[in-house]
Amino acid sequence: MTKKTLTTIIVMLCGVVGLLLHSQVAHAQSMDFSVEPQKSSLQRDQSKTYFDLNVKPGQKESVMVKVTNTSDKRIKINTSVNVAKTNPNGVVEYGKSRFKSDKTLTTPITDVVTTAPKQLSLAPKSSKMAIFEIDAPKQKFNGVIAGGISFKKVAPDKKKTSKGISVTNNYQYVVGMVLHQGRQKLTPMLKLGDVKAKSEAGRNLVTAQLRNVKKRYLSQAKIVAKVQTTSKRTLYKSTKDHVQFAPNSIMDYPIRLNGERFKPGRYRLDLTVTAAKKKWHFVREFTITKEQAEKYNNQDVTLKPDHTMLYWAVGSVLIVIIGVLSWVVIKMKRKR
Amino acid sequence: MKLSKLTTIIAASLLTLGLATPVMAASWDSTATVSFTDPSSVTTPLDPNDAATELTGSGTTNQSGSLTIDYASKLDFGQRTTSNTQEQTFNAKTDTVQIDGIAGSVKRSNFVQVTDKRGGGLGWQLAAKQSLPFKNGEEHQMTGTKILFNDRAVLGTESGQEPTMVGGNVTVLADDANVKLLNAPTGKGTGTTIHRFGGEVTGTEQEETTGVQLVVPAGAARAGTYNGTLTWTLEDTPDETV
Numbered sequence: 318m319t320k321k322t323l324t325t326i327i328v329m330l331c332g333v334v335g336l337l338l339h340s341q342v343a344h345a346q347s348m349d350f351s352v353e354p355q356k357s358s359l360q361r362d363q364s365k366t367y368f369d370l371n372v373k374p375g376q377k378e379s380v381m382v383k384v385t386n387t388s389d390k391r392i393k394i395n396t397s398v399n400v401a402k403t404n405p406n407g408v409v410e411y412g413k414s415r416f417k418s419d420k421t422l423t424t425p426i427t428d429v430v431t432t433a434p435k436q437l438s439l440a441p442k443s444s445k446m447a448i449f450e451i452d453a454p455k456q457k458f459n460g461v462i463a464g465g466i467s468f469k470k471v472a473p474d475k476k477k478t479s480k481g482i483s484v485t486n487n488y489q490y491v492v493g494m495v496l497h498q499g500r501q502k503l504t505p506m507l508k509l510g511d512v513k514a515k516s517e518a519g520r521n522l523v524t525a526q527l528r529n530v531k532k533r534y535l536s537q538a539k540i541v542a543k544v545q546t547t548s549k550r551t552l553y554k555s556t557k558d559h560v561q562f563a564p565n566s567i568m569d570y571p572i573r574l575n576g577e578r579f580k581p582g583r584y585r586l587d588l589t590v591t592a593a594k595k596k597w598h599f600v601r602e603f604t605i606t607k608e609q610a611e612k613y614n615n616q617d618v619t620l621k622p623d624h625t626m627l628y629w630a631v632g633s634v635l636i637v638i639i640g641v642l643s644w645v646v647i648k649m650k651r652k653r
Numbered sequence: 654m655k656l657s658k659l660t661t662i663i664a665a666s667l668l669t670l671g672l673a674t675p676v677m678a679a680s681w682d683s684t685a686t687v688s689f690t691d692p693s694s695v696t697t698p699l700d701p702n703d704a705a706t707e708l709t710g711s712g713t714t715n716q717s718g719s720l721t722i723d724y725a726s727k728l729d730f731g732q733r734t735t736s737n738t739q740e741q742t743f744n745a746k747t748d749t750v751q752i753d754g755i756a757g758s759v760k761r762s763n764f765v766q767v768t769d770k771r772g773g774g775l776g777w778q779l780a781a782k783q784s785l786p787f788k789n790g791e792e793h794q795m796t797g798t799k800i801l802f803n804d805r806a807v808l809g810t811e812s813g814q815e816p817t818m819v820g821g822n823v824t825v826l827a828d829d830a831n832v833k834l835l836n837a838p839t840g841k842g843t844g845t846t847i848h849r850f851g852g853e854v855t856g857t858e859q860e861e862t863t864g865v866q867l868v869v870p871a872g873a874a875r876a877g878t879y880n881g882t883l884t885w886t887l888e889d890t891p892d893e894t895v
Binding site: 485537 | 717729733787828873880888
């Protein structure tokens with residue numbers, strides 16, 4: 318062994334020991350912080366504790382949230398400003414999320430509200446103020462710009478090494494931030510976006526994009542959706558109550574196939590939303606292609622494997638065998 | 654095998670072992686400490702059967718402040734034999750807790766506890782999502798699992814102040830989308846609220862509860878240890894009246 322390889326081994330061993338030590342530090346942590354929004358002079362309604370603020374065009378103001386570490390260890394908290402979005406469950410997400418904003422969202426809250434530093438390092442048993450600077454758009458707007466500020470510990474509880482199937486808990490605090498200006502009662506308006514076949518979390522579904530195109534919430538909505546044949550025979554139905562749409566957001570409304578496979582063809586979506594004493598009725602024809610059907614059926618973990626082809630193959634082979642056998646038997650009989 | 658090749662393999666495997674364990678950056682920032690907070694503001698978890706007696710259990714979070722999640726059961730679905738041909742449903746293990754005035758350990762249903770000490774009933778909401786799917790180390794991910802929260806119950810320390818349960822039995826998919834569990838509108842949700850999954854479990858015998866279940870599709874799991882992440886979000890955000 319050369320001197321060089323020996324050195325390499327020693328260096329690597331040191332590295333491994335170092336990593337193991339670090340991981341123990343991470344394991345020893347537990348969840349223990351809290352947040353308290355501080356009253357702002359811009360607050361519209363004093364009975365609310367999230368930030369519900371009136372802003373004037375071009376106004377600059379800052380709001381604060383007290384973050385407290387109650388543990389006896391130093392912790393780091395990530396803070397972020399997030400756009401309010403609508404998830405497929407009809408719940409508005411104020412934390413970081415993978416859902417979509419509508420193209421009508423011209424000024425996302427992330428352009429208006431900023432925070433620095435994005436990470437707070439807190440000594441044991443101490444508090445710090447997280448400061449959020451609001452720089453209201455110079456141009457006037459009517460309605461609301463909505464979002465949330467979230468607080469999450471950087472190294473959450475590490476998995477205990479329990480055998481089998483277990484769950485690690487993670488915690489997040491979210492404080493709403495809604496900026497108001499101008500006329501408050503905007504007329505609600507929903508539009509239908511794309512309608513298509515999809516696979517999500519290993520399951521087949523049809524999604525209908527519901528677009529809230531206004532700078533206002535649309536709350537307590539009821540949705541009734543049907544996927545039908547083009548001759549209006551209902552194949553799949555889905556209803557949901559208490560849906561809330563965030564301003565200028567897109568909800569991917571799911572109509573699940575519940576263990577059925579996609580068949581290629583032409584379909585019809587019939588969807589009704591009732592909210593704010595209004596009713597929107599959307600009808601849209603859409604196509605599921607052979608490629609889509611095959612792709613998503615393969616991804617659906619709840620489907621029983623399709624044996625149709627196998628049955629045909631086995632059946633054909635059996636027929637051939639019976640045929641051959643009968644032919645042989647007949648031949649033998651004749652010979653005799 | 655040449656010696657140098659062997660050393661490379663050993664070194665590489667050692668390195669892999671090291672990397673497989675979680676790493677935390679240990680940069681210590683020693684500046685700017687503001688104030689000292691009263692540690693007594695941590696709310697002790699309460700018995701999910703009567704909300705009057707204090708308990709000790711592994712789900713204690715030690716959060717303190719005026720709006721806190723005090724307890725969340727560490728869900729454990731145990732060691733299971735999974736199937737390649739059939740969808741399976743596994744019950745979660747009950748919590749093993751120690752309760753004031755009862756000798757030894759007893760079993761309880763899984764639960765989450767929230768405390769609002771802000772006064773005046775300012776309202777809050779509790780949501781849950783599976784933010785990370787069940788994974789077998791870095792190797793394999795279970796697809797299409799569901800966590801079910803059944804027979805949910807709400808108990809409060811201040812009668813008539815309990816928050817509203819949103820929906821009936823709740824399904825949480827591994828899709829990183831929040832599902833709302835509790836809604837305390839203005840005027841409600843003060844004091845300590847217990848959100849229990851499943852009926853009242855008593856005694857020391859009951860190992861499992863149907864209050865929380867995991868549905869694993871056929872062929873989704875391999876042998877091994879799987880861990881997923883649930884994110885509990887405590888929200889102070891606009892309610893249904895906006």
